[in-house]
Amino acid sequence: MDFAFFLIQLLNGLQYGLLLFLVASGLTLIFGIMGIINLAHGSFYMLGAYLAWSLAGLTGSLAGAIVAGILLTVVFGMALEWLLIRRLYERDHLFQVLLTYGLILVFEEMRSILWGDDVHGVPVPALFSASIPLTENLSYPVYRLFISGVCLLLALGLYLLIQKTRLGMMIRAGASNRDMVQSLGIDIKFIYTLVFAIGVALAAFAGMINAPLSSVFPNMGGQVLIVCFVVVVIGGIGSVKGAMAASLMIGLAETFGQVLVPEVAGMIVYLLMAAVLVWRPAGLFGKA
Amino acid sequence: MSNNEKGFDRREFLKGTAAVAGATAVGTLAPFGLAQAQSGKIKIGLMLPYTGTFAALGVAITNGFKLAVEERGGKLGGREIEYIVVDDESNPAKAPENANKLVQRDKVDVVIGTVHSGVAMGMAKVLKESGTLWINPNAGAGAVTGPLCAPNIFRTSFSNWQTTYALGKVLKAKGHKNAVFITWKYAAGEEMMQGFKEGFEKEGGKLIKELYTPFPQVEFQALLTEIASIKPDAVVAFFAGGGAAKFLKDYQAAGLKGKIPLYGSGFLTDGVLEAVGDAGEGVETTLHYADSLNTKKDNAFRLAYAKTYKLQPDVYAVQGYDAGQLLAAGLDAVKGNIGDKAAMIKAMEGAKIDSPRGTWTLSKAHNPVQDMYLRKVVGKQNLVQGVAWKALADPARGCKA
CATH class of the missing domain: 3.40.50.2300 (Response regulator)
Structure with a gap:
């Protein structure tokens, strides 16, 4: 590998890492801050992708589809929290796993009934459809760079929301002591509903914005679910900063792993996770 | 649990005995028994x-x-x-x-x-x-x-082997001397890689690199960059369903389409052409069926x-x-x-x-001996270009029956 290709692979790794952060960001919120093990996170991702496909078909523009899709999924997330998730806060993690696993099956079946089992494609918006030539036979799609930019903005926004705003303060307080926050007169129930809805919308947003790159197909959520959990665990539960660092680490490790040691490429992510957990049991930025 | 199983066993046993007894009873009325079996x-x-x-x-x-x-x-x-x-x-x-x-x-x-x-x-x-x-x-x-x-x-x-073996001859005929194979790291992918490798090497071609991504991952960017740096005469791929759609689109977006010709097992372009726009156009594959046999x-x-x-x-x-x-x-x-x-x-x-x-x-091992068609993506169809291999039989390695 000469130096130019090393740089390109570096770009690939960073870009893939940012993409992972985008998908994992919703899980960081729900799992990291609310403490809910949400196995259905991948299903929300899939839901977003299918919404992007069907709404873009209706409205004719991906941007329109994303705006409408976000509104729909926020409402959907709130309804879901109010109906089901809220019954889990007082319970053991096992109940959470049971319920959210059940949701995966329900969503897959719903998807099959509503949208069928075919593979679909969403066209890249014309504004970003160009490619930048890098070498004589390789170019880089502008849309990928655009997604990277969105990811960075989103990461910044999440960080500011949680660390610097009043709502963020209440969320953090609720995470560490729910009862105390409630007795101070803060409507913690509503805040949790909101956080869950944002988490769902983030997952769906990732599915939507990624749909032109990834295509839209059954069971697409299952693939992202596991790597999302790995990101949150490596980063340290509840840390947006950690999730970002972990995403980039995994993106780079997978990219260079596939090229340099293809025989073990499938394991690299998990080896990395094991190594980090031995070194820091609470994750990179987790509080032990 | 174990009691239940015992009970079940006994019942099965009784049923079996009854059946044997019944068979003996009607044994003397063989023509009647036979008619019964056939109706x-x-x-x-x-x-x-x-x-x-x-x-x-x-x-x-x-x-x-x-x-x-x-x-x-x-x-x-x-x-x-x-x-x-x-x-x-x-x-x-x-x-x-x-x-x-x-x-x-x-x-x-x-x-x-x-x-x-x-x-x-x-x-x-x-x-x-x-x-x-x-x-x-x-x-x-x-x-x-x-x-x-x-x-x-x-x-x-x-057999997985059949779907790529004939490609060796196809690539040779097009003047490609070397190629890279890219697929998921799992049994079907590896068997198709093997089939292609055998067919291509027999024609004097060289498989210079086997690229694998974990199944069913669909992030191909690192491997596409690798392909660009190797600059082979041709790329041969096997993916299916959503993975195939994504691969075709990524191959185009990375600028490789039109520079390094893409071939594949027919599953690469089956059932995904609606989803990929023009990213599949011109891709040639081999399979035992095509859209326009007529x-x-x-x-x-x-x-x-x-x-x-x-x-x-x-x-x-x-x-x-x-x-x-x-x-x-x-x-x-x-x-x-x-x-x-x-x-x-x-x-x-x-x-x-x-x-x-x-x-x-x-074949002797009970696998179809069949023509493998060369197909080319034109619009939303896999149009047949001809027979890439007449009556191709799987080698059935390890079959002793």
Whole structure:
């Protein structure tokens, strides 16, 4: 590998890492801050992708589809929290796993009934459809760079929301002591509903914005679910900063792993996770 | 638990004894017994995926099979058919249990299944032991008609090896001297890589690199960069479904399309062309079926299928249809007396199947010996360019039957 290709692979790794952060960001919120093990996170991702496909078909523009899709999924997330998730806060993690696993099956079946089992494609918006030539036979799609930019903005926004705003303060307080926050007169129930809805919308947003790159197909959520959990665990539960660092680490490790040691490429992510957990049991930025 | 099992065993035992006693009792009235056997329904177990990623494939195979039966008046060998349907969910862990259910509980005469190779491997162990007639209408794992081959095991689809072997000759004819193969790291991908490698090296070509990504991951950017840096004469790929759609789009977006020609196993461009826009245009693949064969048989089949199911048939429907045809050939030969298994197997082995894909016969290991077509993506279709390999037979390595 000469130096130019090393740089390109570096770009690939960073870009893939940012993409992972985008998908994992919703899980960081729900799992990291609310403490809910949400196995259905991948299903929300899939839901977003299918919404992007069907709404873009209706409205004719991906941007329109994303705006409408976000509104729909926020409402959907709130309804879901109010109906089901809220019954889990007082319970053991096992109940959470049971319920959210059940949701995966329900969503897959719903998807099959509503949208069928075919593979679909969403066209890249014309504004970003160009490619930048890098070498004589390789170019880089502008849309990928655009997604990277969105990811960075989103990461910044999440960080500011949680660390610097009043709502963020209440969320953090609720995470560490729910009862105390409630007795101070803060409507913690509503805040949790909101956080869950944002988490769902983030997952769906990732599915939507990624749909032109990834295509839209059954069971697409299952693939992202596991790597999302790995990101949150490596980063340290509840840390947006950690999730970002972990995403980039995994993106780079997978990219260079596939090229340099293809025989073990499938394991690299998990080896990395094991190594980090031995070194820091609470994750990179987790509080032990 | 153990008590229950004992109870079950005893009941089974009693049932078995009763059956033996009954058989002895009617033994003296043999002609009557025989007539009885031939007028009953033939039980066919359909063990296919009806949920999950491969649900559409399971449905297409079922439709094709039933169409073949309907064309014969709903009867095979003069006997009516009873279907027992099991959704195998493409779950290898449940495969032995599901196959056992059909064989032990439902006592089916024939098993038709399945799509997923891992599930097929699980079925193979059970069905090889029970000796139940098994027609596999898709799963391409080499082992099914290789080390696991048996008199009662048939396949009407393809072996993974077959779908890429002919590409070697194709690439050579186009003047490509070296190539890179890219696929998922799992059994089917590796078997297709092997098939291509053999075919290409025999023609004097060189496979300079095998690129793998973990199954079923769809992030290809690192490997596409690797391809750009290697600059091979050609790229050969196997992915399917959502992965195939994503690969075709990424290949185009990375600027490789039009610079390094892309070839593949036919599954790369089957069922995804609607999803990929123009990213598939011009990609050439080999498979045992194509969209525009325009033969009398294929046109008739496509029309009948579209009329019956309000759907366009695909390669999976053809494979299901041929499973029905192969079974019919066997049952016709013994006039519906499925108990005469030896004669039936012999008839099936010698059958010439008049398939929508073209006529094919069975190899010694019971895998189709069939023409592999070279197809090219034009618009939303895999148009046939010619026959890449006439009557290609799987080498059936490890088959000792």
